[in-house]
Amino acid sequence: MSTNQRSSLWTRALLAVLAAQFLSALADNALLFAALALLKQKSYPDWSVPLLQEFFVGAVILLAPFSGPFADSWPKGRVMLLSNGLKLLGALGILAGMDPFLGYGIVGIGAATYAPAKYGILSDLTTADRLVQANGLMESSTIAAILIGAVLGGTLGDWNPHGALAAVVGCYAVAAIVNLFIPRIAPSHRLNRLTIVSMLKDFGHAVRRLYAIHDARFAVGGTSLFWGAGSTMRFLLIAWTPIALGIANTREPAYLNAVVAIGIVMGAALAGKFVTLPTVNRALGGGIVLGFAVCVLVAVKNLHLAYGALLVVGAAGGFFVVPLNALLQTKGHESTGAGHAVAVQNGFENLSMLIMLGFYTMLVRVGVPILTLVVCFGAFLALVIAVLWWYRVKKQRERAIQCQMA
Numbered sequence: 001m002s003t004n005q006r007s008s009l010w011t012r013a014l015l016a017v018l019a020a021q022f023l024s025a026l027a028d029n030a031l032l033f034a035a036l037a038l039l040k041q042k043s044y045p046d047w048s049v050p051l052l053q054e055f056f057v058g059a060v061i062l063l064a065p066f067s068g069p070f071a072d073s074w075p076k077g078r079v080m081l082l083s084n085g086l087k088l089l090g091a092l093g094i095l096a097g098m099d100p101f102l103g104y105g106i107v108g109i110g111a112a113t114y115a116p117a118k119y120g121i122l123s124d125l126t127t128a129d130r131l132v133q134a135n136g137l138m139e140s141s142t143i144a145a146i147l148i149g150a151v152l153g154g155t156l157g158d159w160n161p162h163g164a165l166a167a168v169v170g171c172y173a174v175a176a177i178v179n180l181f182i183p184r185i186a187p188s189h190r191l192n193r194l195t196i197v198s199m200l201k202d203f204g205h206a207v208r209r210l211y212a213i214h215d216a217r218f219a220v221g222g223t224s225l226f227w228g229a230g231s232t233m234r235f236l237l238i239a240w241t242p243i244a245l246g247i248a249n250t251r252e253p254a255y256l257n258a259v260v261a262i263g264i265v266m267g268a269a270l271a272g273k274f275v276t277l278p279t280v281n282r283a284l285g286g287g288i289v290l291g292f293a294v295c296v297l298v299a300v301k302n303l304h305l306a307y308g309a310l311l312v313v314g315a316a317g318g319f320f321v322v323p324l325n326a327l328l329q330t331k332g333h334e335s336t337g338a339g340h341a342v343a344v345q346n347g348f349e350n351l352s353m354l355i356m357l358g359f360y361t362m363l364v365r366v367g368v369p370i371l372t373l374v375v376c377f378g379a380f381l382a383l384v385i386a387v388l389w390w391y392r393v394k395k396q397r398e399r400a401i402q403c404q405m406a
Contacts, residue, residue, distance in 0.1 A: 014125050014134065016181040017077075018141045021118050023175035024084055025142045027168045029149030029257075030156070031091055031107065034164035035100050036238070037157030037250045047365040050235045050357045055101045057231070057350040057357070059108030060115075064347025065203035066196075067113045069340065076124070077182030079117040084179055086110030088172035095165040116342040122329060124185050135326045136272035139318065140265045147261040154254025206340040210332065214399075215280075218392055219328035220345050222287070225388075226321045228352030229381055232360050233260070233294070233313075236377065239370045245303055252303075259307050263314020270315070271322040280327050284389040286319030291382025298374045320385075 035052055060067075070079060090106030118138070126134045156164035210216040237260075238253040245252070267286060275282050293313045300306050332341020363373060 011125060013183050014122075014137075016178060016183075017080075017118065017121055017125065018137060020080060020084075020175050020178040020182065021138060022141045022145045023171050023178060024080075024087065024114065025145035026149040026152070027087065027091070027171035027175065028107070028111070029146045030153030030164065030171065031094075031104075031149075031168045032234075033150060033153030033250060033254045034157045034161055034168055035094060035104060037154075037164065038094070038100055038161040040250065041161055046239070047361055049238065050232075050361045050364075052101060052104055053231055053235070053357055054354060054361075055105040056108035056111065057353045059105045060112040060350040061347055061354060063109060063112035064343055064350070066199045067116050067343045067346065069199045069202050069343075070113055070116075075184040076117040076121040077179060077184060080114055080121075080182065081176055081179035083110040083112075083114035083117065084172055084176040086113075088169060088176065091165060091168045091172055095162060095169060112346065115346045116340070121182075121185065131277075131326045131329060133272050135322050135329070136268045139268040139322050139325070143261040143264040143268070143314075143318070147258040147265075150254040150258045150261065154251040157254075158249055158251045202340075203343070206344050210341060210344055213331050214395060215327055216331040216341065218388070219324045219331070220348050222284075222324045222385075222388060223321055223328065223345055224348040224352040225381070225384060226287070226317060226324075227349040228356040229290075229377070230317065231353040232356045232377065235357070235360065236370070236373065237310075239364065240297065240374060243370050244297070244301060245306060247303075256306060256310055259310045260314035260317075263311040263316075264318035265314075266311075267315040267318020267320070268322045269318075271319045275319070275323040277323070277327055277330060280323045281389070281392065283320050283323040284385055284392070286316045287385035288382050288389070290316035290320060291378045291380070291385060294378030294381060295375055297378070298371050 032052070036049060039049060039052065087107045087110035090103045090108075090110065093106060094100050094103035122131065122134045122138060152167065153164055156167055210220065234257055237256050241253045241256060242248040271283060271286075290313060293309060293316055296309050297306070300309055328341055328345055332344075360373070364370075
């Protein structure tokens with residue numbers, strides 16, 4: 001792609017990526033609520049609900065060493081096509097009667113290879129000075145899909161879980177078609193040999209290179225915390241809604257998650273306007289606000305107040321995570337290849353989800369009150385992000401002093 005094409009943000013190639021991502025993410029989120037409705041219909045215990053996500057993230061973690069090299073060794077548009085095909089297979093399996101945990105795990109396999117391709121391709125389609133904006137568009141497209149997908153999955157799931165699953169299959173099929181319009185871009189980091197051993201070594205090398213870069217280490221830590229918290233928050237809302245608001249259907253938690261999604265779109269837009277790579281520390285303020293806003297939910301008993309509080313939660317989260325994604329892609333593109341960097345990020349993010357969801361599942365199973373979990377969860381987020389901010393500023397000052405002495 002030419003420099004002039006890359007300097008323009010609204011290219012045909014980027015629009016194709018955004019459309020494919022929108023449809024795939026819509027199906028992902030509709031599938032979750034459709035599968036939750038199916039579990040409810042089959043009378044699975046409440047503590048088993050977060051395990052559905054554990055099967056998904058477990059697949060992503062296991063494939064993290066291989067997804068980055070695969071995304072960087074092949075045209076990323078074709079990688080996205082293959083990944084959508086795997087998601088389609090998993091959704092079809094659940095619709096046909098496959099165990100929902102196993103089917104959702106297959107969807108996780110598709111997601112593992114999809115994420116490095118969809119984010120890695122951004123640095124191929126635009127310039128560094130527009131990367132935060134491109135990430136904002138990607139996140140906004142994703143969150144809009146989460147919004148519509150959650151509403152679609154929750155509403156159709158309450159009506160008929162199998163009808164909701166059929167709609168999900170259709171979305172994945174259309175997403176695969178749109179993937180065909182993404183142009184072929186030369187691989188950015190082709191491996192000489194695509195064997196298990198070589199890819200494990202390559203992944204380990206990428207982890208070490210990124211860990212040695214302070215900005216990359218900071219970005220991976222921040223985004224991992226965000227997505228681990230976001231995944232847990234989704235199931236926390238499902239448990240919180242009947243207790244705080246007295247609403248026990250599948251539909252209302254989906255709507256509340258959709259409100260969070262609207263907030264993230266707003267936060268992503270604000271980040272694109274007020275945060276650049278040199279001023280990325282500003283994003284951490286959003287993370288601290290996120291934690292305190294979650295704590296406020298413990299006092300919310302009214303549906304309209306819940307919408308307002310969750311809008312703030314989403315906006316703070318979007319303002320926090322979008323600049324960190326852009327920072328990691330920039331550092332990854334300069335060092336290991338953007339696909340490798342996103343694969344490492346994806347592995348750590350899903351490891352965070354696995355740990356936080358596992359801890360949450362354990363606490364629910366032993367009977368810790370949901371409102372207690374809400375307060376502890378929010379306070380934990382605010383504290384950890386404050387410590388992350390303090391540590392980053394401290395390191396930046398130390399490096400500045402070293403540069404002055406050199």
